[in-house]
């Protein structure tokens with residue numbers, strides 16, 4: 001996966017306008033500050049900080065959001081959102097990712113508390129071939145009513161909201177979601193806990209969970225002291241390699257997520273929650289199912305299943321339809 005060329009060019013121009021050493025220092029400070037968030041205190045205040053955020057984090061957050069929107073399109077191929085609400089829009093990663101997925105999008109309302117971030121988001125999206133974007137520099141906590149939208153997105157922001165205010169914010173987001181609500185958080189144990197909290201609240205509100213969960217029972221990974229997360233690889237633009245002093249031409253963004261909807265999606269049997277392990281003649285899959293986590297071994301002799309397992313990746317749904325010749329070895 002790569003950043004859209006227009007976005008990458010706009011980022012390059014923006015980064016070139018800042019002194020390189022100050023940008024690098026600020027990005028490192030931000031990264032450290034982000035590891036300590038969750039108190040609701042603003043992390044980004046200045047233009048330099050907003051540019052550093054966009055340079056350091058936007059490729060990763062774009063990648064995760066793009067991957068999650070693909071998951072939504074997989075389970076609801078007929079979903080063609082026109083209006084999107086982006087909460088904590090920051091530098092606008094979700095807007096770019098959603099536009100790539102759904103050309104149907106016509107209008108985005110982008111809510112961002114920090115003026116410097118809203119300015120950077122606006123600057124990056126100006127003159128780009130994107131839906132009409134209405135930027136609102138506001139704190140979502142002070143907004144009683146949010147614009148009803150087909151798609152509501154909170155990318156890497158729900159965990160930044162003070163814990164005591166999260167249920168109220170979630171209620172407002174869900175109320176505004178005429179179609180789907182998408183939450184994305186870092187792929188850490190904390191990110192998963194944040195998602196789990198939202199998940200239980202949304203189940204109480206009769207939301208359909210479209211992904212990643214194939215069920216609404218308790219999360220078996222959490223019960224096993226593990227955490228549910230996924231990864232998306234993205235090409236590192238030159239500016240990011242320079243900023244991180246990194247050699248690798250790509251990075252893997254780890255994320256946790258939840259897609260809740262007003263409407264049912266295609267049913268899935270399970271979700272692959274780890275990289276499949278490929279041996280000669282057999283593939284081992286760890287799959288979250290209604291029966292909990294299943295360790296499934298598919299052998300080369302199980303022809304249709306083998307073909308399916310060979311093309312399956314971490315994060316894909318697993319909905320095998322074995323023939324009479326196929327037998328699955330599954331152990332808890």
Ligand SMILES: C[S@@+](CC[C@H](N)C(=O)[O-])C[C@H]1O[C@@H](n2cnc3c(N)ncnc32)[C@H](O)[C@@H]1O
Nearest residue numbers: 061088089090093112113114139140155156157
């Ligand atoms: C980690 S950044 C994520 C930005 C963007 N969504 C992304 O995925 O790259 C979180 C953003 O949410 C904004 N934010 C945090 N709390 C907010 C609130 N209560 N109301 C509006 N924006 C908020 C922050 O200012 C910041 O720009």
